[in-house]
Amino acid sequence: xxTEVGGGLFRLVDTDxxxxxxxxxxxxxxxxxxxxxxxxxxDLDFTAYDRVTxxxxxIFDFDxxxxxxxxxRSTAVVGAGFRNTSVSSSYVSTRNxxxxxxxxxxxxxxxxxxxxxxxxxxAKPHTQPAFSPRFSLIFTPVPAQTLRLSAGAHVIFEH
Numbered sequence: 571x572x573t574e575v576g577g578g579l580f581r582l583v584d585t586d587x588x589x590x591x592x593x594x595x596x597x598x599x600x601x602x603x604x605x606x607x608x609x610x611x612x613d614l615d616f617t618a619y620d621r622v623t624x625x626x627x628x629i630f631d632f633d634x635x636x637x638x639x640x641x642x643r644s645t646a647v648v649g650a651g652f653r654n655t656s657v658s659s660s661y662v663s664t665r666n667x668x669x670x671x672x673x674x675x676x677x678x679x680x681x682x683x684x685x686x687x688x689x690x691x692x693a694k695p696h697t698q699p700a701f702s703p704r705f706s707l708i709f710t711p712v713p714a715q716t717l718r719l720s721a722g723a724h725v726i727f728e729h
Contacts, residue, residue, distance in 0.1 A: 587612030600637040606630075625659045647674040647688075669693045684708040701725045 590609040595602065608629040635649030649672055656665040674688035690702040704722030711717070 600639070602633075602635050602637075604631075604633045625657075627655070627657045630654045643678045645676045647676065648672070667695060682710050684710075698726050 588609070588611045590607075592605075592607045594605045596604075606629070608627070610625065610627045612625050631651070631653045633649060633651040635647055638646040638648070640646055651668075651670045651672075653668045653670075654666070655668075657663070670690060670692040672688060672690040674686060676684060676686050678684045684707075686704075686706040686708065688704045690704070692700045692702070702722055702724050704720065706718050706720040708719075709717045
């Protein structure tokens, strides 16, 4: 695959390589499993700078979640996930793993309105765990349109 970014006098970089991805979803009753893989193996030709670099990335992402109906208007969701990212180029190479767990409450007080509250705990190697509370107020005026107001925080635990 070849892609040109820019054009004419402003052409900065040509790319040549392979981009690949795979996604698989499985659902059994109220349990969902999702797998995602994204791969890039690209040569970047910086014509303006007379430089060629090779960039490679692999991302593996696994998520498992369980829906727990609480009432006709209320559902709890609990889950966990793992993401492994590796990136290498002519200049740098890095690998990162992220583990996360979450809990969410979805409440529908009226047919067009929903309120979602959630908490998430993420852990990466060599850093402190992070806690993220979030909420979303969702309004659906018509089935093809959704408006969402969301807020959240990212709190890192210090030792």
